[in-house]
Amino acid sequence: MEGEAGPGGARRALGRLVEAVLADRGKANAVFDILAVLQSEDQEEVHEAVRACSRLFGALLARGELFVGQLPSEEMVMAGSRGATRKYKVWMRHRYHSCCNRLGELLARSSFRIKELALSTLMKFVQLEGEHPLEKPKWEGNYLFPYQLFKSVVGGLLSPEEDRSLLLCQFREYLEHDDIRYHTMQAAADAVARAADGRPEQVPLAFWNNTFMLLSSVSLPRQESVPSNFYVKHVELSDKWKVVHLREHRKAFQQMWLGFLKHQLPLRICKKVLVIMHDSILPHLAQPSLMIDFLARACDVGGAISLLALNGLFILIHKHNLEYPDFYRKLYGLLDPSVFHVKYRARFFHLADLFLSSSHLPAYLVAAFTKRLARLALTAPPEALLTVLPFICNLLRRHPACRVLVHRPRGPELDADPYDPREEDPARSRALESSLWELQALQQHYHPEVSKAASAINQALSEAEVSIAPLLELTAFQIFEQDLQKKGPEPVPLEFIPAQGLLGRRDDLCAQHFTLS
Numbered sequence: 001m002e003g004e005a006g007p008g009g010a011r012r013a014l015g016r017l018v019e020a021v022l023a024d025r026g027k028a029n030a031v032f033d034i035l036a037v038l039q040s041e042d043q044e045e046v047h048e049a050v051r052a053c054s055r056l057f058g059a060l061l062a063r064g065e066l067f068v069g070q071l072p073s074e075e076m077v078m079a080g081s082r083g084a085t086r087k088y089k090v091w092m093r094h095r096y097h098s099c100c101n102r103l104g105e106l107l108a109r110s111s112f113r114i115k116e117l118a119l120s121t122l123m124k125f126v127q128l129e130g131e132h133p134l135e136k137p138k139w140e141g142n143y144l145f146p147y148q149l150f151k152s153v154v155g156g157l158l159s160p161e162e163d164r165s166l167l168l169c170q171f172r173e174y175l176e177h178d179d180i181r182y183h184t185m186q187a188a189a190d191a192v193a194r195a196a197d198g199r200p201e202q203v204p205l206a207f208w209n210n211t212f213m214l215l216s217s218v219s220l221p222r223q224e225s226v227p228s229n230f231y232v233k234h235v236e237l238s239d240k241w242k243v244v245h246l247r248e249h250r251k252a253f254q255q256m257w258l259g260f261l262k263h264q265l266p267l268r269i270c271k272k273v274l275v276i277m278h279d280s281i282l283p284h285l286a287q288p289s290l291m292i293d294f295l296a297r298a299c300d301v302g303g304a305i306s307l308l309a310l311n312g313l314f315i316l317i318h319k320h321n322l323e324y325p326d327f328y329r330k331l332y333g334l335l336d337p338s339v340f341h342v343k344y345r346a347r348f349f350h351l352a353d354l355f356l357s358s359s360h361l362p363a364y365l366v367a368a369f370t371k372r373l374a375r376l377a378l379t380a381p382p383e384a385l386l387t388v389l390p391f392i393c394n395l396l397r398r399h400p401a402c403r404v405l406v407h408r409p410r411g412p413e414l415d416a417d418p419y420d421p422r423e424e425d426p427a428r429s430r431a432l433e434s435s436l437w438e439l440q441a442l443q444q445h446y447h448p449e450v451s452k453a454a455s456a457i458n459q460a461l462s463e464a465e466v467s468i469a470p471l472l473e474l475t476a477f478q479i480f481e482q483d484l485q486k487k488g489p490e491p492v493p494l495e496f497i498p499a500q501g502l503l504g505r506r507d508d509l510c511a512q513h514f515t516l517s
Helices: 006-023 030-038 043-063 074-079 084-108 112-131 147-157 165-176 178-195 205-217 246-261 267-284 288-299 303-320 327-333 345-355 363-377 382-398 400-405 437-442 448-458 476-485 509-513
Strands: none
Touching: 006 030, 006 043, 030 043, 030 084, 043 084, 043 112, 074 084, 084 112, 084 147, 112 147, 112 165, 147 165, 147 178, 147 205, 165 178, 165 205, 178 205, 178 246, 205 246, 205 267, 246 267, 246 288, 267 288, 267 303, 288 303, 303 327, 303 345, 327 345, 327 363, 345 382, 363 382, 363 400, 363 437, 382 400, 382 437, 382 448, 382 476, 437 448
């Protein structure tokens, strides 16, 4: 600012302008000087101008000095002959809108320090507008929330141009309030609908990333309760307001996620959604079964996406009585040699153990999974085998009818194994007619721990299952380290005298430089 040097000078100058406007309506034009500093290219001046606007318009909102009602055009009011007070309030409210618009621009394009201050200032205005509404209530007791202003805040957070992770982390503290959470869900659903309107495939990845981060930050209470922790304070709460009913929050939560997931999302976003689906999304939906379309589409993608989708489908089947007859066929199709080498191997076997935990599964189905795993184990690395072999033994413990795969001394020859590894339907694989000769072959494995694990079927299996949890994250490096830490055999007496030098003589030149240890 002219005549003032440095941030301290700008702060003092802006402070004097704010005091002048608040003390005397005749000096209202000083607002233009404050708003002009908001347009400055100097980051320190902009920072001080945001603080000044926060103080100025916060006081005007609290004092009721902004026009209330549908805002008329500034030109029409100034040209009329109505009272000076009305003209002042209309004029000042237009300046307030100019300030909010500029803060929204700063939320999009400025340093993080200014973005953070702009966000807190806009949220302060949201709170004050809620307590001192600028719109007239439609009926007595009507719930008023400055939704348009708040929607612009949420729209600024969901930038299609850059990552807003840090700013969204700052916004999370506001989501602890029930009314902010409720309106965030509505505003996010509106933002997604607008962004994906027309050509959703052209929506930038940054927008989907920002939206997912915001949506995944919304968490509803797990227990039935009456929302009462409001950011906008009210003297009393009315039962007629939707925002005070948890069921309405669940509906908004469901609409938000369904609106997001109906679009063709990038695979990395789909994977992130599926990771939190079972714990953070499904329990809060008003109708969890509506997720079936998204999960079924994800299930056809393959790889980790299909596995994570099966987890959500499993919950719908067991907790919400959903019928999905192809569930185990899809899981069976995921069993291929690559499953031992991908980074989600631990999660796969953890979930597979969960999916196959029921003792009511038909014997032919469990036999198909057991045989498929045994066949794949022939080419699996040792770290995977130390998980797979106890996994197979646990399946045999849970389903005694499948132990015929082990106790079949007069089974078919190896070259006439009836099991068809190419069959996609486990019911038609003829696994129950085969035997687990693969485990007998693995008893000759070069790694002693694998050989020991495969030999477990030679004895009667214990009733208690072996926990595979400690083995899920086992790596080749860990196996190597364990082998190095093992103590070697005790030294034994030798029947010969060890050589003392290169050529057997103690004091020659070679012995001095090439002594054998």
